[in-house]
Amino acid sequence: MSELRFTVDHEWLRLENDGLVTVGITPFAQEALGDVVFVQLPELGAHSAGAEVAVLESVKAASNIAMPLDGEVVEVNRALEDAPELVNEDALGSGWFFRMRPTDAGQLAELLDQAGYEALIKANG
Template sequence: MSELRFTEDHEWLRSEADGSVTVGITAFAQNALGDVVFVQLPELQNYDKGAEAATVESVKAASGVYMPLDGEVVAINPALEDSPELVNEEPLGEGWFFRFIPKGPAAVGQLLDQDAYDRLIKASAEA
């Protein structure tokens, strides 16, 4: 899955053929959260980078899912409304949260690649 990009907030991004970008949380993030019991998905609107777009609640805690770049949310994953456990079962697949059109598509490539994200996780585990 080397086509994925990552944020320091443990979101993954995948560029789609139509120019949109799919966003979810990483296996590391869902492991830290534990069993997901509720997901609040974003509105279909523009968000600024860093804005809380979605919320994921688990048996342990609630956590925000942040907009990785400036852009417009154009699709949400309705399956999460009835089956939030998909975030745990398939965090890099059917457990995606939303798709957005970035204001600057090239910015996706400036996010962390798999190696950089792996180093981030390793560093946080050692801290």
Template sequence: MSYVPDNFKYVESHEWIEVLDNGNVRIGVTEHAQSSLGDIVFVELPEEDSYATGDECGVVESVKTASDIFAPLTGTVVAVNDALEDAPELINENPYDDGWIFEMTVDNADELKDLMTAEEYRNSIEDEE
């Protein structure tokens, strides 16, 4: 079973969401997602722009397939992980830490309640593993 940190939130598109101390969220893809994608070779990072929940905002290309990155909440992208430009494999190696993809503001804190807990996400991927 892939590692799923308890203190993060999750969405069905296999992204994790960490609520930061300043109220913004940091987003990446889960261990389960990186493992099914295989070696990641390019990342198209989101523009520093505003997005609504579910908007496509970037792409992760692995040797096997291209996978969209979606905004899990409505807000504005305020930071992206530039290190991924030269080292996209950070997502494979450390998806919850050095492999983070972007940070965004949260326009509506209520949306956080709609996200999956670690337990719910674990159950959702159980059948796939």
């Protein structure tokens, strides 16, 4: 398992051995949202970075999930449709949202590493 990368929107990305990138929201984000009650998963296919691809609803608020990189969504976590609480229970594991094939895997290097993400949280904390 590769190291995680992070967006300023509190999404995590992990480059898998098969070249796909798994995407979810960070524990910080899920704690801020509270109990997740609904997840609208993205459509399979190509999306541009920044495009809103999924919706997350919690007892506190609704939040959009943006495509973190240019690429193609190739798989979604159907388990979230029946059990959205997986996001709260295991944000970095079984609570993932989708897997994508990036157009340019080099874009991953432009995202925050663990230390950069922790500094972002502290600065906004």
